Each structure stands twice: as structure tokens, then as C-alpha cells.
Amino acid sequence: MDYRSVTKTFGILTAGGDCPGLNAAIRGVCRAAYDRYGMKIVGIANGYRGLIEKDARVLKPEDFSGILTRGGTILGTSREKPFKASGGDNGDIVEKVGAIKENYRELGLDCLVVLGGNGTNTTGCLLAREGLNIIGLPKTIDNDIVGTDRTFGFNSALAIGTDAIDRLHSTAQSHNRVMVIELMGHKAGWLALYAGVAGGGDVILIPEIPYNIKIIGRHLINRAKSGKTFSIVVVAEGALSVAEAGMDKKERKRYRAETAIPSIAYRLAREIEEETGMETRATALGYVQRGGIPSASDRVLATSLGTAAADLLARGRYGRMVALQGNDIGSVELSVPEGKIKTVPGDHYMIDTAVAVGTCMGE
Ligand code: F6P
Numbered sequence: 210m211d212y213r214s215v216t217k218t219f220g221i222l223t224a225g226g227d228c229p230g231l232n233a234a235i236r237g238v239c240r241a242a243y244d245r246y247g248m249k250i251v252g253i254a255n256g257y258r259g260l261i262e263k264d265a266r267v268l269k270p271e272d273f274s275g276i277l278t279r280g281g282t283i284l285g286t287s288r289e290k291p292f293k294a295s296g297g298d299n300g301d302i303v304e305k306v307g308a309i310k311e312n313y314r315e316l317g318l319d320c321l322v323v324l325g326g327n328g329t330n331t332t333g334c335l336l337a338r339e340g341l342n343i344i345g346l347p348k349t350i351d352n353d354i355v356g357t358d359r360t361f362g363f364n365s366a367l368a369i370g371t372d373a374i375d376r377l378h379s380t381a382q383s384h385n386r387v388m389v390i391e392l393m394g395h396k397a398g399w400l401a402l403y404a405g406v407a408g409g410g411d412v413i414l415i416p417e418i419p420y421n422i423k424i425i426g427r428h429l430i431n432r433a434k435s436g437k438t439f440s441i442v443v444v445a446e447g448a449l450s451v452a453e454a455g456m457d458k459k460e461r462k463r464y465r466a467e468t469a470i471p472s473i474a475y476r477l478a479r480e481i482e483e484e485t486g487m488e489t490r491a492t493a494l495g496y497v498q499r500g501g502i503p504s505a506s507d508r509v510l511a512t513s514l515g516t517a518a519a520d521l522l523a524r525g526r527y528g529r530m531v532a533l534q535g536n537d538i539g540s541v542e543l544s545v546p547e548g549k550i551k552t553v554p555g556d557h558y559m560i561d562t563a564v565a566v567g568t569c570m571g572e
Contacts, residue, residue: 214246215525216342219320220265220313223282224256224289224329228350228362229503230511232276232283234324237515238346238522239273246523251316256325257332258289261305263312277508280501282324290328292335306339313341320527322518324348326360327550330530334543337528344521345530345543346514350498353397353550356541357532361511365504366393367403373494374408374441381439387429387481387489391474393498394445397552400498402559405443405568412440412569414477416447417553418560419454420571426484428569433487442481444473446493448571513538 221238223231242248252268253259276283291305313321320342323333326349333343347354350366370392381388392401398415405413411432414420429440453461470476474491481489503511510533517531517538529540553560564570 212246212523214242214248214523216242216246216248216319216522218249218251218317219322219522220251220253220260220316220318221268221284221322222253222256222259222324223284223286223348224323224325224332225286226288226326226349226499227280227282227286228348228499229280229365229501230361230507231281231324231348232279233503233508234346234348234361234511234515235283236273236276237512238322238518239268239515240270241516241519242522243270243273246519248519248522251318252284253321255285256287256289256329257291257305257309258287259285260312260321261289261291261308263308263315265312265316277512278502280503288328290332292332306336309336310339310341318342320344320522322346322522326351327354327546330354330543331545333530334528334545337543342527343543344518344527346518347530347532348511350400351394351397352399353394353552355546355549355551356530356544358535359510359533361503361507361514362499363399364506364510365501366400366498367407368504369498369501370400370404370494371407373492373497374404374410374443377441377492378408378439381441384488385438387440387442387478387485387487389442389444389474389478389481389489389491391444391446391472391491391493393494395447396550398445398448399553401443401445401448402553402563406559406563406566408441408443409566410441410443410563410568411437412442412571413563414442414444414448414571415553416445416449417555418570418572419449419451421451422480422484425481425569425571429481429485429487440487442477444477446473448473448477
């Protein structure tokens with residue numbers, strides 16, 4: 210133990226959808242906190258649910274040893290959102306938040322470290338307003354958290370998505386087909402855009418740019434006319450047609466329910482066949498994108514963010530989220546973004562890069 214620490218005991222939890230790199234980050238926080246600062250660590254199971262139910266245990270070095278390369282999270286996770294009412298009134302919010310505050314006290318925590326996406330860090334911020342000390346770490350394969358240049362999980366998912374596109378290339382070529390591949394990303398298209406460029410997608414569709422099926426059809430027909438016998442279409446799960454973009458949330462939900470198609474890849478494949486007459490197949494990659502070992506780059510980022518979080522704990526700098534800022538690790542104030550997520554800006558250089566190599570962005 211080298212240094213003095215303001216924080217003596219802290220809790221740690223992972224919340225929201227899992228991603229590769231969570232264990233590397235847990236290890237980074239815990240190793241530095243334990244070895245360097247001698248802190249006591251309380252691992253909380255299954256995200257905020259574990260704090261509501263007081264499902265927690267003290268972590269020892271053997272708990273966070275040998276986990277650097279492991280996928281998933283040793284702590285477990287859930288989508289529990291204590292500030293979201295599940296019934297008609299706010300009674301359950303009061304109860305859940307009350308339980309969190311009480312258990313935080315009873316567990317003797319000086320601070321709670323939360324590893325998660327926008328929802329998790331927003332909850333963290335709301336708990337900070339309730340008087341708890343919170344430090345956030347940004348994770349998600351969606352790369353959509355405001356305040357950090359990158360989230361861990363993204364790079365691993367990018368490699369998985371790119372590998373899948375590469376594999377579809379060969380079968381698309383053999384069968385002279387159009388292949389549609391759907392990647393995750395409800396509101397932000399980072400993953401589809403990057404994997405699409407890395408895999409040489411001929412069409413890339415992201416939620417930020419509503420697509421016009423006529424333009425996609427024309428692009429695919431022109432490719433066929435120029436002698437290309439197959440095409441790859443990469444689509445983010447949240448991509449919208451121009452018509453859908455004009456609808457409100459309710460209308461869009463009704464419209465989608467009417468078509469009874471499981472996801473955008475299948476709908477788009479049908480639209481492409483109708484528009485072009487080309488044989489088209491759909492693949493929705495799904496949860497494979499969140500599984501397995503983290504990439505080297507994610508391990509490095511998760512470890513750096515983790516050790517930086519331990520430094521914040523030691524200095525008592527609460528109410529902050531560690532972040533990648535250029536080539537440095539820094540931190541930003543935990544804030545409630547009110548639905549504000551980091552989407553792909555219309556003038557982002559990657560959109561121009563894609564278009565410059567002949568990719569159709571659907572508009
Ligand atoms: O937030 C990450 C994410 O992987 C999204 O890209 C995806 O839409 C969502 O999680 C799926 O979440 P769930 O695990 O709740 O099905």
C-alpha cells in the first residue's frame with residue numbers, strides 16, 4: 210500500500226446490458242483500490258437490483274484475479290432502473306431509492322462505483338443528488354455516452370461485427386445475393402457505421418440518417434449493372450425509413466406491429482427484394498455482439514478507466530464519471546443527460562469516408 214485514501218470502503222456494481230471489458234474494468238478498479246490504497250471492496254450483485262435487495266459481499270483479491278480476459282461480468286447485471294415507476298404512481302420509486310440509501314449506509318459504503326451505459330450513469334447522478342457518493346465508468350457496445358470519446362465494449366463488438374460481415378461476403382458472392390446484416394444500436398449508429406466501413410458494406414444504414422428504399426434499390430441495381438454480383442447491406446437495429454422518421458413513437462410502434470416482422474434486417478430484406486427483384490437474405494447478429502473475450506484495445510481502455518476511478522475514490526472526487534479524452538484519461542461531472550445520447554453527427558468524417566469509398570448511406 211503506497212498512498213492514503215479518502216475512501217475506505219466502496220461498493221461496485223455493473224448495470225444495464227453487459228459488454229466485453231466489464232471484468233477488465235472491475236479488475237482495474239479493484240486492484241488499484243486494494244493494492245495501492247488498501248480500500249475495502251463490496252461487490253454488489255446484478256446492478257441496482259442488488260443494492261435494493263442488499264445482495265452484496267466483500268470482494269477479496271482472488272475474486273478479481275484471472276478475470277481480465279473474461280467476457281460478461283462477475284458481478285452480474287440487470288436493467289433495474291430505481292427512478293423509473295413501474296406502476297401508475299411513484300410509490301415504488303420512493304421504496305427502491307429508500308432501500309438503496311439504507312443499504313448503502315448499512316454496508317458502510319463511502320462511495321458507490323457504477324459501471325454502465327447512459328441509464329446507469331444517469332441513475333448514478335440521481336443517487337448523487339440524493340446524497341450518495343457516486344463514481345461512474347462508461348461502458349457499452351453502442352459507444353453513445355456523452356462526455357467520453359469512447360466506451361469500452363465498442364471495440365470488441367466492432368471486431369465481432371466486422372468478422373460477421375467478412376463471413377457474409379463469401380456466401381453472398383457464392384450465391385449472387387444481397388445480404389442484409391443487422392447490428393445493435395437503437396439510437397446511435399456508431400457500431401453499424403464503423404463495422405460497415407471496416408467490412409466494406411455497400412449500403413450502411415444508421416438511425417441518424419433516415420433511409421429511402423428507392424435510393425438503396427438504385428444503388429444496388431447500379432452495382433449489379435457494373436458487374437458486381439452481390440451486395441452487403443449493414444443496418445443498425447434502430448435505423449428508420451424516411452416515412453417512419455416522420456411518425457411519432459406510438460404510430461411507429463403500431464406500424465411495426467402491423468408488419469409483424471421480427472426486426473429491421475428482415476423488413477429491409479423484403480423491401481429490397483420488392484424494390485430490386487434481387488434475391489436477398491437477412492442476418493440479425495444479436496447478442497453475439499456482447500459476448501466473449503474483450504479485444505486488446507477494450508482491455509487497455511477498461512483497465513485505464515478502472516484505475517482512474519480508483520484514483521478518484523482515493524482523492525474523494527465523487528460525483529464524476531471517468532472518461533477517455535483524446536489520448537488521455539480524465540473525468541467529467543456525472544450529469545443527467547435527459548435522453549441526450551451521443552449519436553453520429555451528420556458531418557462526422559466517417560460518413561464522408563463511407564460515401565467516398567462508394568457506400569450508400571440510404572439518402
Ligand atoms: O445498450 C446496449 C445494447 O446492446 C443495445 O445496442 C441493444 O439495443 C440493447 O442493449 C439490448 O438490450 P437488452 O439486453 O435489454 O435486450
